[in-house]
Amino acid sequence: MADSYPARQVRPRRRGRKVLVTLVVLLLVLGGLLAVADRVAVAVAERTIADQVRQEVANQQVESAAPEVEVGGFPFLDQVVAGRYDRISIRLRDVQGSVQGNAVRLPQLDVDARDVRASLDTLRTGQGDVVARTVDGTGTISYDSLAALLDRPGLKLGERDGQLAVTAPVDILGQRLTVNGVVEVVVSEQGEVSLKVNDLDAEGLPAVPLARSLLNQYAQGISIAVPLPELPFGLTVREVRPLPGGLAVTADARDVPINQTAG
Template structure:
C-alpha cells in the first residue's frame, strides 16, 4: 500500500513537471511564431499568438497544431487608392502545419475578421462624401449613412456648375442611406436606397455616381476570402474564411 502511495506521488510530481515544461514550451513557441508572423506580414507591432490544445509537445512532434488564434495590430490596407487602417484583425486557424523553427506557418483552414472605421472609409469615398453610422436600426440592415455638401459631391464627379446654379445649391447637404454588400470579387458595394430630388434637372444621375460606389480593399491576407460585411457603431466589420492560410514562410 505504501509503495502504491509512493508511485502515485511520483506520478503526480512527474505529471506536474510535464505540464510545467509543456506550458513553458508553448510560451516560447508563441513568442517565436509572433516574431515570424510580424516579419512575414511586415507588421509594425508584434501580434498576439495563442496556441490552443494540450499537450503542446505532442502536437509539435506531429508538426501540426490543432488551433492557433492570432490577433494583429498595425495592419494597413489600400482602399480606393488610399491607405486605411485595419483594426481588430483576428484569425482562428486550424490544422496549422509548422516546421521546427516556426519559419513556416500554414493553416489548413482559417477564419478571419477585421474592422475599418468610418473615418478611414470616408478617406476612400468619392470626393465630398462622408461615410458614417446610420443608427442601430439601419445598421442591423447593413446600411451606412453617406452624406456631403451637394456642390462638393457634384464637382467631385466633374460637374462644372454655373455660378447661378452653384449659388442655388450652396449650403445644401445630401444624405442617403446605403446598403453595404460584398460582390463576388470581394469589393465593397455601397448602394443608396433613395436620393433626394434635385432642384436642378439633369444632375440626379451624377449625384448617384457620387453616392453609389465600389470599394476594393487590398492588402488583406489573400488566402482568406471576405464573404460577409456588417455595419457597427464604429465602422464596417469584414469576415471571411480560407484554406491553406499562410502566415509565415
Template sequence: MRALRILLITAVVLGGLFVAADRLLLSYAEQEAAEKVRARQGASGTTEVSIAGFPFLTQVAGKELERVDVTVRGVEASAGGRRMVISEMSAALRDVRLGGGFSSATATTATGTARISYADLAKAVEEDVTVAYGGNGKVKVTGTVDIGGRTLSRSVVSTVSLVDGGTIRVRADEVPGEGIPMLENLIRQKTDFDREISGLPQGMELEKVQVEEGGFVITVTGRNVPLTG
C-alpha cells in the first residue's frame, strides 16, 4: 500500500512538472511566433499568437499544431496603388505544419477578418472625398466638385460590395442632380470608386465585405498560409 501511495505521489508530481514545462514552452513559442509574424507582415501595432491544444509538447513532436489564432494590428496593405493600413486582422489557422528546425510554419486552412477604418480607407480614395458610416449597412461618401467657378459639396449614401475576389466597390444609391447639368456625373466621379486590396498575408483572399459603424469588416480565407519563415 505504501509503495502504491509513493507511486501515485510521484506520478502526480511528474505530471505537474510536465504540465508546468508544457505551459512554459507554450508561452515562449507564442511570443516567438508573434515576433516572427509581426516582422513578416511589417505590422506597426501589436501581434498576438495563441496556440490551442494540449499538450503542446506532443504537437511539437508531431510537427503539427491543430489550431493557431493570430491577431495583427496595423498591417500595411495597399488599395488602388495607394498605401493603406488594415487596423486589425485576426485569423484562425488550422493544421499548422512545422518545418525543419521549427524555423517555419504553414497553415493548411485559415479563416478570419480584416478591419479597415473609414479614416484609413479615406486615404486610399480621391482628394476632397470623405467616407463615414451611413447607417443600415451602407456608407456615406462626401465629394467636392467645381462647376462654373462654384464649389459644390454633396453627400451620398452608397452600397459597398466585393467584386473580382479582391476589389471593394462603392456605388452611390442615388445622386441628386438638382437641375445642374452634369452634376450627377461629376459627383459620381468622386464618390463612386473601386479599390483593389493587396498586401494581405500570402495565401489569404477576400471573401466578403460588411459595413459597420467602425468601418469595413472583410472576411478572409486562405489555404497553405505561411505563419512564419
C-alpha cells in the first residue's frame, strides 16, 4: 500500500500539466487566427481606400500611378469598430498635372493622414466619406518641369549650396552669354509659389548701362508666380526647398475627405 500511494499523486499533476499545455496551445492558435484576421482586414481596407483615392485624384484632373496605401495602428479591428484610424499613409508616384499646356511632374507625393474617420459601412461598400483631421504632404517638383513653365530656351534650374540656381544662354548686344544666378522661392500664406531672381550675372557682360539693363529685364522675366497644378486632398503648399533631386514641397490641410464620395 505504501508503494502505490506516490503513483496516485503523480497522475493528477501530469493531467493538470497536459490541460495547461493544451490551454496555452489553444490561446496561441486563437491569437494567431486573430492576428491573421486583423492583417486580412487591413489588406481589404487598404485596397478599398486605394480605389477611392484613385477616384479622388482623377476627379481633380491629376494623373498618377496606382496609389499605395498603408493603414497604421494595431490592432486594426479595434479601429474598425471605433470608426477611427490612427494613420493612413498614401504614396502617389509619377504625379502629373497640366498648367498652361505644360506638364508639371512630381516623381513622388507622400501623404500622411492622421486621425482618420471612416465607418465600417464605408469601408465595406465604398459609399460615404473617409475624412482625415490632418493631412501632410511632401513631394518633389522636377527642375525640368519648373524650367518648362518659365519658357526660356536653354534655361536650367538646379540646387547649389542649398539655393535654387539658374543658368541660361542669353543674347545681349549681339553677344551670346551664359547668365548665372540665384532664385529666391517665396511661398505666400495662400500657398502660392513665386520665383524672384535676386542675383544674376554673366561673364563677359559689356560694361555699359544698356547691357546691365537688358540683363535685369531677363531677370524680371523669370521672376514669376509659379502656376502649380491643384494638389490632391486640398493640400496647400507651406514650404519649398531646393534639393539636388528637385524642388521639395511641403503641404498640409485639415478636415479633408480623402476619398471620392460615391452615389
